[in-house]
Amino acid sequence: MKRVVFGAATLLATGAAVARWLASRGRAPAAVRDPRESLRWLGVTINLPREEVMPDGAPPQPLARLDAEVRAERAPGDRGTELYARPRRAVPTGPMAVLARLRGTDPRQEVRKALRDAKSILETGEVLRPEPESVRVHGRASAVRKAKTTPTAPKARTESVAQPVRTEQTGERRQPGLRDRVLTLAARRAPGEGRL
Amino acid sequence: MKALCWQGVDELTVEQVPDPGIMNAQDAIVKVIASTTCGSDLHLLGGYIPMMKSGDVIGHEFIGEVVEVGSEVRRRRPGERVVVCSIIGCGRCWPCRHDMWSLCENSNPTAGITDLLWGGSTAGIYGYSHAMGGFRGSHAEYIRVPFADHNAFPVPDDVDDMDALFASDAVPTGWMGADLGGVRPGDVVAVWGCGGVGQMAARAAVLLGAERVIAIDRYPERLRMVERQAGCEAIDYTATDVDAELRERTGGRGPDVCIEAVGLEADSAGPMRVYDEVKQQLHLEQDRPIAVREAIHACRKGGTVFVLGVFTGFVDKFPLGALMNKGLTLRGAQQHGQRYIPMLLDRISRGELRPAQLATHTMTLDDGPRGYDMFKHKKDGCVRVVFRP
Numbered sequence: 001m002k003r004v005v006f007g008a009a010t011l012l013a014t015g016a017a018v019a020r021w022l023a024s025r026g027r028a029p030a031a032v033r034d035p036r037e038s039l040r041w042l043g044v045t046i047n048l049p050r051e052e053v054m055p056d057g058a059p060p061q062p063l064a065r066l067d068a069e070v071r072a073e074r075a076p077g078d079r080g081t082e083l084y085a086r087p088r089r090a091v092p093t094g095p096m097a098v099l100a101r102l103r104g105t106d107p108r109q110e111v112r113k114a115l116r117d118a119k120s121i122l123e124t125g126e127v128l129r130p131e132p133e134s135v136r137v138h139g140r141a142s143a144v145r146k147a148k149t150t151p152t153a154p155k156a157r158t159e160s161v162a163q164p165v166r167t168e169q170t171g172e173r174r175q176p177g178l179r180d181r182v183l184t185l186a187a188r189r190a191p192g193e194g195r196l
Numbered sequence: 197m198k199a200l201c202w203q204g205v206d207e208l209t210v211e212q213v214p215d216p217g218i219m220n221a222q223d224a225i226v227k228v229i230a231s232t233t234c235g236s237d238l239h240l241l242g243g244y245i246p247m248m249k250s251g252d253v254i255g256h257e258f259i260g261e262v263v264e265v266g267s268e269v270r271r272r273r274p275g276e277r278v279v280v281c282s283i284i285g286c287g288r289c290w291p292c293r294h295d296m297w298s299l300c301e302n303s304n305p306t307a308g309i310t311d312l313l314w315g316g317s318t319a320g321i322y323g324y325s326h327a328m329g330g331f332r333g334s335h336a337e338y339i340r341v342p343f344a345d346h347n348a349f350p351v352p353d354d355v356d357d358m359d360a361l362f363a364s365d366a367v368p369t370g371w372m373g374a375d376l377g378g379v380r381p382g383d384v385v386a387v388w389g390c391g392g393v394g395q396m397a398a399r400a401a402v403l404l405g406a407e408r409v410i411a412i413d414r415y416p417e418r419l420r421m422v423e424r425q426a427g428c429e430a431i432d433y434t435a436t437d438v439d440a441e442l443r444e445r446t447g448g449r450g451p452d453v454c455i456e457a458v459g460l461e462a463d464s465a466g467p468m469r470v471y472d473e474v475k476q477q478l479h480l481e482q483d484r485p486i487a488v489r490e491a492i493h494a495c496r497k498g499g500t501v502f503v504l505g506v507f508t509g510f511v512d513k514f515p516l517g518a519l520m521n522k523g524l525t526l527r528g529a530q531q532h533g534q535r536y537i538p539m540l541l542d543r544i545s546r547g548e549l550r551p552a553q554l555a556t557h558t559m560t561l562d563d564g565p566r567g568y569d570m571f572k573h574k575k576d577g578c579v580r581v582v583f584r585p
């Protein structure tokens with residue numbers, strides 16, 4: 001019972017916090033809605049001169065593959081180039097936008113991702129690939145990686161040594177699972193970038 | 197390979213996980229020589245950092261040997277002994293070019309979470325949740341190091357493993373607190389927390405010319421260690437009123453620079469501990485800012501407070517009035533290690549810094565859960581546990 005109450009309180013508090021963040025950024029179904037929501041440009045700033053960001057006026061990849069309007073402007077000071085894009089087709093607004101984002105079908109999501117990827121490719125030459133989640137190797141040790149210069153010591157045993165750390169915590173355990181699920185959903189506003 | 201994995205709140209196990217491989221042309225694979233516990237891991241272990249998943253390999257402060265490099269790696273070679281900065285930078289975005297590496301804009305593939313939480317995404321960090329990129333950590337036999345040319349630094353031959361190890365995280369973090377806190381010759385500096393980070397901050401303040409450095413903690417062995425190694429004074433916060441003590445030691449002014457190296461699980465001898473713990477457990481505040489409050493209150497008018505301790509979200513009873521009316525500067529950051537590591541390795545090789553003293557316990561990875569239990573509860577005088585896979 002205590003757990004349920006605690007869980008509900010956690011959900012409420014986390015939900016309220018997320019709603020507050022969203023509202024503070026004009027995203028919640030609040031009384032005052034952003035009148036420009038469907039027209040806004042999404043932008044990233046790239047640490048390169050404009051000629052290198054859009055040589056001959058052509059948008060950089062992978063942005064060029066999308067059905068999006070693209071423009072670039074010199075950023076103030078030494079900040080490089082502001083690269084902007086927005087989908088050409090109509091974007092959902094209000095509650096429809098929330099649904100579309102959760103389903104991953106809001107066209108702004110792919111534009112945002114393409115902007116980030118374009119920035120990374122232009123600045124570093126590649127887009128960092130996320131690592132696969134750690135899966136336990138069952139049954140056998142994985143292949144031993146050989147050092148090129150010094151030999152690697154043989155690998156140790158395969159079975160897991162499950163020895164939970166004991167703590168002197170007395171109160172209710174924290175429940176990060178619920179909080180993280182709410183956060184993950186909220187961050188779906190655009191994959192790879194929350195700001196949308 | 198063998199690795200130490202987070203399974204849930206206060207639960208770690210040693211597992212066999214797949215070996216890492218080159219995933220980007222600028223990656224290197226490093227065979228871990230030594231990897232140490234850090235106070236930040238305790239925040240992961242306590243469930244305070246969002247987006248940890250069961251099976252995540254933890255650890256971020258390490259040295260190792262390069263065993264494989266991607267086709268676009270130019271400066272690193274297999275066989276080199278390297279210290280790797282705990283925070284990943286691309287080296288070419290605007291923040292990296294301006295030496296604010298922990299604000300890198302290209303090293304966090306899951307930037308959406310921090311962007312949502314904080315209004316701006318931050319750099320990837322090894323073994324530090326799926327909000328910081330989901331990179332596997334260093335408490336393992338091997339680790340993938342992205343943008344290797346910018347993040348792995350060769351260790352001079354005359355610097356041994358144990359000293360080089362802490363140049364990955366604790367030493368540059370402490371140095372950054374003193375440097376960006378603006379410590380100048382003649383200053384009085386107070387440091388809250390005498391773990392690895394606080395001790396290194398205290399030493400950095402001494403080396404940057406502070407006339408007096410006062411370190412605050414409750415563990416006698418840590419206080420004696422910082423007195424001896426950093427050459428500074430100590431205050432036991434359970435034995436006295438820290439604010440009154442600092443005022444009395446500084447002619448009523450308060451310290452010029454206050455460095456907070458405690459973080460979101462701060463303790464207190466007074467009632468604030470209970471107050472903050474209850475609010476934290478109810479998710480009414482995410483972090484316990486006890487040392488930050490104290491630092492802001494104690495700081496001299498016009499002084500600087502630098503927050504090195506990790507915080508994640510909202511806090512309560514933040515003394516904004518004191519900050520504003522006393523004209524204070526408040527700063528904080530995850531460490532910009534790449535900015536300092538080569539200089540720090542030089543200082544270590546000259547003997548000005550001896551971080552190896554932090555390594556109070558050395559174990560194999562199999563003892564990982566036990567090591568964290570000792571570190572979390574500061575058993576047996578534990579300051580840092582070093583794992584040698």
Ligand SMILES: NC(=O)c1ccc[n+]([C@@H]2O[C@H](COP(=O)([O-])OP(=O)(O)OC[C@H]3O[C@@H](n4cnc5c(N)ncnc54)[C@H](O)[C@@H]3O)[C@@H](O)[C@H]2O)c1
Pocket residue numbers: 233234235236237238239365366369388389390391392393394412413414415418433457458459460461462463464486487503504505506529530531532579
């Ligand atoms: N900014 C960065 O890049 C960075 C890098 C590494 C670590 N950190 C953070 O720095 C903090 C310290 O790390 P560590 O490895 O030294 O951890 P640690 O756990 O070894 O040390 C923390 C110390 O703070 C002391 N403490 C607790 N409450 C206090 C109070 N009210 N006043 C004074 N001291 C108090 C504890 O007794 C302990 O000795 C953590 O929050 C960690 O996450 C930040």
Ligand SMILES: [Zn+2]
Pocket residue numbers: 234235236237256257282365366
């Ligand atoms: Zn750390």
Ligand SMILES: [Zn+2]
Pocket residue numbers: 285286287288289290291292293299300301302303
């Ligand atoms: Zn960068």
